[in-house]
Amino acid sequence: MAKYKLQADVKKCIGCHSCEIACKQEFHLPVGPMPIRVVKIGPRMINGGLRTDYVPVFCKHCEDAPCIRACPEHALYKRPDGIVMVNKEKCIGCQLCIDACPINAPQFNPELGKIELCNLCAHRIEKGEKPLCVLVCPARCLYFGETTEVNKKMQEIKVKDVFNFK
């Protein structure tokens, strides 16, 4: 199991783009790639009322990652702690990983001709810091930590919500 996990409490997200720009700052990204991106769904009618959902999309660091299998250059790899990383030296920009990913998490950087992928801010984790998107999120909808902790936290949040406990 991956050691770390980043998860969004989708219910709280407002689609403000702060995570997207934080990521661009941290990784010096140009126009184009968004390793974390909020997808807006709606507004649409559900049970007679309008509803809009905002879903932050980023690499889920799959156990058996299809992007890794799809990469012909073995540029994508999994670290022992479960984080999927891109080796930029090896990446040829073929974008097969994007095709393989069920949520298009890998992003193409047109300036470098290479893939950008959320690595959970691995360089920050090393220093004991959280990913930058988590820190700046005004809706406080992103949770990061050890996978078991995040799973527990999210379960608490969701159960509270389902049973309408305050």
Add this chain to the structure above:
Amino acid sequence: MAEVKRSICMGCHCECGVLVTVENGKVTKIIGDPDHPQNEGAICVRGMSYPQLLYHPDRLRYPMERQPNGEWKRISWDEAMDRIANKFKELIEKYGPESLAFVFCDGDRDNIVFNVDWLTAIQSPHLLGTDAQYCIRPNWIADGLTFGQALTWEKGPDYRNSKCILIWGGNPLETHLGSKGQEILQAKYNKGAKLIVVDPRFTNLASKADIWLQVRPATDAALALGMLNVIINEELYDKEFVAEWTVGFDKLRERVQEYPPDKVAEITWVPEEKIKEAARMYATNKPASVHHRMGVTMNTNALQTCRAVDLLIAVTGNLDIPGGNLLPFPSPTGKVRSAYVEFPKLYAERLPKEVKQRRYGVKEFPFGYDKANPWNDSHPVLAFDSIPEGGIRGMFIVNDPVMGMQGSKQTAKDLEHLEFLVVMDFWMTPTASFANIVLPAATWLERDLVHELHYPSYVGVAPKVIDPVPECRDEREVSIELRKRLGLKSAYPINSVKEWNDFRLERLGVTFDEFYQKYGTVLKFQLEYQKYKKFRKFPGTPSGKVELYSKTLEENGFDPLPHYEEPPVGPISTPDLMQEYPFIFISGSRKVLYFHGYGRQLPWLRELQPDPEVEINPEAAEALGIKDGDWVWIETPQAKGERVKFKARLTWGIHPKVINADSHWWFPERKDDPHRACFESNVNVVVPRYPPYDPVFGCPIIRGAICKVTKVEG
């Protein structure tokens, strides 16, 4: 070497704490400061994009003078200041001091103080805020009449402790995200606060609301009166508070009988049950806080609408209690030192009465611009109207009225009529493109600033993070320099920005530098509640109580109780005109990406929304053959012969009879046009600046006008 410096963002008015990374003298990253008590690490895209602004190739980097052939020529600061001082002196000599005006709007309010200094020293009363008719004024004056002080703008609502939050005609998630917007979300998700949103649009905030009231634009007064009807008739009001602390309740009770929920439902398009539900939710979840903004004020019934919403706070007693709307905390730096509000007033008080009375708007709107005016400023449209007639001949502008003021083409013509125009900004804005001299301004990252605008009870200090990008200057230094070159004395012994900053913090017993060393960026004070109990009155109202019934309004010929008026155009007032112009027009809702006219140069922001957009309901669009992504024209009956172009965004989040277009769109990249295509997709081209006006503030119909939409062919 990377260094992280603590500062306070001034990308809008929020004053969020930030951590700025500086590498080799250059800013490389800006994130929220987790230790700042207001934003607690949260930050919006505007703040994070400042590194792109600082080093943008299009940023103004030196003073320039426009040549007779229209080309810009680089000049030195010394030359620029000389030209400005000489020309201003010449205009004063030829036409008198009142031929000069200072024009401002958004941005760092410190610059107002300094410019008002030279303006009043030459004895010109023309301080022009181009948003004066609708921005904060109606809220402030309505709050002032009712409670004696302002408490519904950003600083008032104590969201963190609220059990119910009512947001009316505004969206803090777009406009004040880092500060107030995130507080609302935290109250809702961490503490289970109820959220009621009144907005014609299904915004992101509305999508999180417990109740969303999709009101017909410009009918908010009726809705508020309908809610008051429910609260009063169902006896959900705070009887004790009303008896002890308010005047005029019986008259209000009588008035609200004219607004039963079924009638209000017809006027506002909000279902009767929802009106009742919202009224009950607000009244029974105490403490509750209310915030109303420009959706409420940008129409011709602004004062009465603000008053109507204010009375919800009054009758429920949600006043100055934790989680309610707070009366202003006395400025910790001392009243006189609070630069944002009191200073313009004090300066203007130095003017002889007869000069002060010659401000534009005093004659036409004696209540809104004279008696009840806390800032002593002018009605900007009337002031601009004077230009072709030889009134104002020279202007110093620090904002962008061509984009921000209604009637953009008229404004541009007025600027062309001026004998001399100086514009100070970060960019060659549409307004700057009409200037004789443009001056490059320094950003908050390059200036030493004291903050206390939006903070409930703290003072902030933000030393500059980097030296200004060469030749960009602090606006305050420029106005001090201008005053000196004009040979004028200041009202205060302030000859540098440093002296000014120290002066503002004097009462705290520290200098600017000492403050930062001792406290960092923020010093917190204990917030006081129910201050009116301590004073045994509401200071600021004639009766010392909350005035449900306002005698002051009565004496000045206005309705002492709030009432609803049909907007002058619309389905009820002008059904015939609606045949040709079938949509109600919301012009200029804000988006988090762009602060007014700023930000469209920045690649990260522009990527997120490259084109000006108009929201149209899919059913309405289908009838017009408009698909999502089509370009469309918008035309209004008030600006015949003009049209503006937007990209259609089809959304169920807007009523089929309403459309909403983005504000402030210009195209900085269109360098083929000296004015950067500023009339092409600018809503203010089709929103006129002329009457019908709100009778108190002179606000035209900005949200709640009517329009037609046609597909751009070819």
